[in-house]
Amino acid sequence: MSAVTLTNIEKKFGSFTAVEPMSLDIPEGAFVTLLGPSGCGKTTTLRMIAGLLDPTGGEITIKGRRVNDLPIHKRNLGIVFQNYALFPHKTIADNVGFGLRYRDVSKDDAARRVREALELVQLPDVGDRYPAALSGGQQQRIALARAIVIEPDVLLLDEPLSALDANLRENMRVELKKIQHRIGVTSIFVTHDQAEALAMSDRIVVMSDGRVEQVGPPEEVYNAPASEFVANFLGASNILHGQCRARENGTVAIEAPVFGTVPVPAEKAPNVPGPGPAKLVLRAEKLELVAQGGAEDGRIANDAVVETVDYQGQAVRYFVRAGDTQLQAINMIDTHPFAEGDRVTVQFRPRDCAALPGT
């Protein structure tokens, strides 16, 4: 059974449409991420599921029950907020146990469940303290414990990691996923961070301007983007406007500027039906710089000049010019990056490309 089903839900604020009619089916136990830039409607969608906003149209069901008219406090949801939203005047134990007060749980049972939840988030000894005594990361763990101790039908996470600093964020990401996996709660996660989305999700819903751009597992969304927006939002991509010449034998032949005809695997060009305008999507990570003339077998290559070098430690981002076209490449490097002005060869494997219908 689906844990959450959205059927054509939509949200308008006056004449402004925050979320265009969208439908989504979230299976029990799944970890689904709503990914998109700020203002894309992902938080609005989450708040509609939570019951903090009323949809202007459509239907939301949780575990088969229509919840449109059910107020938030009767929906049995766990919500983790961006700024933790712990109750500052209550101890950690009272914070975590708050939801149990409104459920039929005996005092002893509640105390035991609070203890277990605190152990689950690896903070067993802070029950007597107040939130202000904890660090941001610890506060977010407590917020998570508070949300899961009530055994919610769905766990909603509204950018829960974005207030933490970078290192902590990555650790929390792993831990959050681990905890979710262990308790198996259906989770809907909102983020604008593509790395978080790729690392944590079973399924990613990419949103832009209130529209769903693509829904799919992380690998699919990353490798076979359904739109230019998705291609650019998840990592950096070079989009080359060209023509589809043919679709046959499992490949789609795209004639693109700079590189000539590129045979793209058909499954990575699901929306290119046949001859006509098309766009070649070439991920920056898949475009490799080698010494001039050093192209390897099976690669498509062309000469280019390095224009900008953005050194990032283990990786480097190059902007190169091949003919009239500027291309972006992100390469892992061994010792020294190429320098600005170097003449190089850029190469890639056709199977690393994707194609989109052109305009």
Next chain:
Amino acid sequence: MGWQAIRFWTILVYLFMFLPIAVVVLLAFNANQFGAFPMTGLSLRWFEELFQNEAILRALRTSLALGALTAVISTTLGVLASLALVRYNIPLRNTISTILIAPILVPEVVLAVALLLFLQFLGIHKSFTLLLFGHVIFTLPFVILVVQARLVGIRRDVEEAAMSLGASPRQAFFTITLPLLTPAVAAGALFAFTISFDDITGTLFWKPGGVETVPTQIFAMLRNSISPEINALGTLMILITAGLPLLGLAISRKLALRRDNGT
């Protein structure tokens, strides 16, 4: 040199402000039967006489009751109004807010006369209830200003978190919002009480015959003679109107300190 001068002036200003008050307090303990210098000895006789003066005791009871009722009503209305203005997207929010704050800007005597004339126009007689309404109008803006400022600082997502965990909006208000709002509610109530307790302008216009509050009682007594009892009464009033807020402040500091240290 400059700092010396500033220090000197500061001391003078403080003396100017507080010396008269100190004199009143000092003379309240003077054994002399005239409320003036020289001091002839320390004594509590004026306080004793004060507590045997039926008129003063009655005035004190009236003032305390009036202040307490004003505080309760003003605080309740102020909290509700602040909630509406801050938490809900009501139409004409800014206009309503300005109108609610306006009594601070209008000179008290104008407001006093206006309310009196209005009630005469309606054919309503002066009464204790009317006096209470007047005080509520005066004190409400202070409560709203204090409570609103605090409410803005309480994040909406704490309330949302409480509701997501199963608290109804009402339960969320009483378990989360109100406790977090307590310092402001207490401050607002103290404001309302002290403003009501020593108000004289409006009270003179609105009080029904035979009802005296402490300030109007003092005013009436001063017209006859300067009795040393007035010094004792003044001392008592200072104790109430200054002591109460200080006590409240100390308590709320202590509570906040415990929470912010997190232990």
